[in-house]
Amino acid sequence: MPKPKFSKGGTVTDEERAEIIRLHGEGNGRNEIARLTRRSLRTVSLICAGEGLTFDVTMTEEATRHRMANLAERRAILAEALQTDAEKLTEQLWQPHWVFNFGGKDNTYEKRLLDEPPPDAKKNLMASAGIAIEKSLKLVPPRDDDGTEQVGSLLTSLYDKLRDRHGDG
Known part of the structure; x- marks a missing residue:
């Protein structure tokens, strides 16, 4: 595991900014970049967003759905x-x-x-x-399976068809 190169806190130098962008270009995620550079997640996100860079959230979304x-x-x-x-x-x-x-x-x-x-x-x-x-x-709340919603939908559909066919009056 590489040793962190930067200290946490303080103003981000041009060298740190370039390193964050380089790590993003290698496909590292936000958390990994923050760990490697010892910068906060917010700092990494702001620098990348300022450069128009985004992170792939597909794995995060899938992991969230699984959880x-x-x-x-x-x-x-x-x-x-x-x-x-x-x-x-x-x-x-x-x-x-x-x-x-x-x-x-x-x-x-x-x-x-x-x-x-x-x-x-x-x-x-x-x-x-x-x-x-x-x-x-x-x-686990009980589901409303009494069919009320389907009946209401059916009646609305029938009313709409009758109105279309015969008019409002």
Whole structure:
């Protein structure tokens, strides 16, 4: 790896400007030129733009599309996991439930199995399930697939054809 030739900061010399333009001509990207010359990305961009030079962003665009698709997939997986969690929590509303008690003057421990959770536990289960559902819907909002948009488009198209054929009156 070549040693950086310039120090960061200060006025850009004619030699530095020429080096930045030369590195661009060799096909180096903005980040690589900035690293090699120890100049900021903004400085490199401004010098190149002043010379009418541009950088190929094809790879950047493709990498961005790939990252966005990857994030969308991860959000979908997380939303599915949250939906599963919500389902498990709501199932617990009607399952046998252990209650525990610690304390008393003798600092005892007791437990009892109930047919279903007590109201305060049900409230907590419902709140947790609701949060999980809400978060899953924010990660992957439901699509409006009820056909309303297509019906509206069809009616508009029919109206336009009738108006064209028979006039406004």
